[in-house]
Amino acid sequence: MELVQIYECLCDVTRLRLLHVLVQGPLCVCHFQAVLREPQVKISKHLAYLRARDLVEVERDGNWMVYALPAKRSRELQANLACLQDCTRENPVFQRDLARRRKLTPNLVGPSTCGCSTTP
Amino acid sequence: MELVQIYECLCDVTRLRLLHVLVQGPLCVCHFQAVLREPQVKISKHLAYLRARDLVEVERDGNWMVYALPAKRSRELQANLACLQDCTRENPVFQRDLARRRKLTPNLVGPSTCGCSTTP
DNA sequence: GATCTATATTCCTTAAAAGGTATATAGATT
DNA sequence: AATCTATATACCTTTTAAGGAATATAGATC
Numbered sequence: 001m002e003l004v005q006i007y008e009c010l011c012d013v014t015r016l017r018l019l020h021v022l023v024q025g026p027l028c029v030c031h032f033q034a035v036l037r038e039p040q041v042k043i044s045k046h047l048a049y050l051r052a053r054d055l056v057e058v059e060r061d062g063n064w065m066v067y068a069l070p071a072k073r074s075r076e077l078q079a080n081l082a083c084l085q086d087c088t089r090e091n092p093v094f095q096r097d098l099a100r101r102r103k104l105t106p107n108l109v110g111p112s113t114c115g116c117s118t119t120p
Numbered sequence: 121m122e123l124v125q126i127y128e129c130l131c132d133v134t135r136l137r138l139l140h141v142l143v144q145g146p147l148c149v150c151h152f153q154a155v156l157r158e159p160q161v162k163i164s165k166h167l168a169y170l171r172a173r174d175l176v177e178v179e180r181d182g183n184w185m186v187y188a189l190p191a192k193r194s195r196e197l198q199a200n201l202a203c204l205q206d207c208t209r210e211n212p213v214f215q216r217d218l219a220r221r222r223k224l225t226p227n228l229v230g231p232s233t234c235g236c237s238t239t240p
Numbered sequence: 241g242a243t244c245t246a247t248a249t250t251c252c253t254t255a256a257a258a259g260g261t262a263t264a265t266a267g268a269t270t
Numbered sequence: 271a272a273t274c275t276a277t278a279t280a281c282c283t284t285t286t287a288a289g290g291a292a293t294a295t296a297g298a299t300c
Contacts, residue, residue: 003207004133011127029247044248063246076207083203087123087196164278183276
């Protein structure tokens with residue numbers, strides 16, 4: 001039952017924040033650290049958790065590991081991501097993350113770069 | 121963060137099925153047993169779990185404990201219940217539950233009776 | 241090839257959940 | 271009052287998760 005796997009991924013705040021931020025586009029671990037302000041281990045482990053359940057995909061770019069939502073998303077995942085966006089619209093924690101994310105990579109457009117290499 | 125609590129409730133198949141069936145209206149434990157075909161302990165415990173997190177409300181009716189979705193539902197809960205309905209629309213397990221539920225209490229209308237007392 | 245950087249993994253501890261068996265409880269019925 | 275019914279709770283076992291500290295790894299750079 002794939003649906004339960006999705007909910008398992010959603011039942012931790014850190015993972016919720018990761019996914020929420022990822023909706024805006026791919027990001028590397030160091031940027032996640034800056035956006036969530038959480039220790040590297042924590043972020044890496046939760047990303048591994050998401051990855052093991054196919055909620056995210058990874059691609060290496062030099063030293064950086066760039067995480068992204070899967071290119072092809074199941075109906076269930078798509079629906080739940082939309083629902084998450086809806087539920088977090090007025091949530092300070094999630095909105096703060098988004099604000100930090102925008103500040104961090106204002107120039108970020110391409111789908112396969114996290115912008116780390118172009119940021120000092 | 122109430123949102124995480126909701127997802128915690130959703131990350132188990134049995135609880136998903138309970139909630140999914142509850143969308144159709146209140147139900148008592150013995151009917152849940154008949155619909156889900158799961159042992160009483162299991163159902164009772166998951167209902168207690170949902171209750172502890174305010175995802176369901178209970179009311180006693182004689183010997184029967186009638187469970188229902190909360191009268192006032194948060195935006196988050198409402199959104200996720202809708203999303204769940206959407207995600208299970210074509211899922212055999214959930215649809216089978218619904219079918220059994222319909223068969224079981226075809227005459228069930230009122231909001232505060234599970235129909236147990238009127239069923240042989 | 242040594243070192244640096246970004247990230248992953250291992251090990252540990254603690255806590256929480258799931259499922260089952262057996263038992264308790266509360267109200268109804270006799 | 272004794273018993274029956276529907277449901278809850280306690281207890282036990284096994285599994286899973288979370289967080290942190292320390293360490294490993296892979297690729298880049300000097």
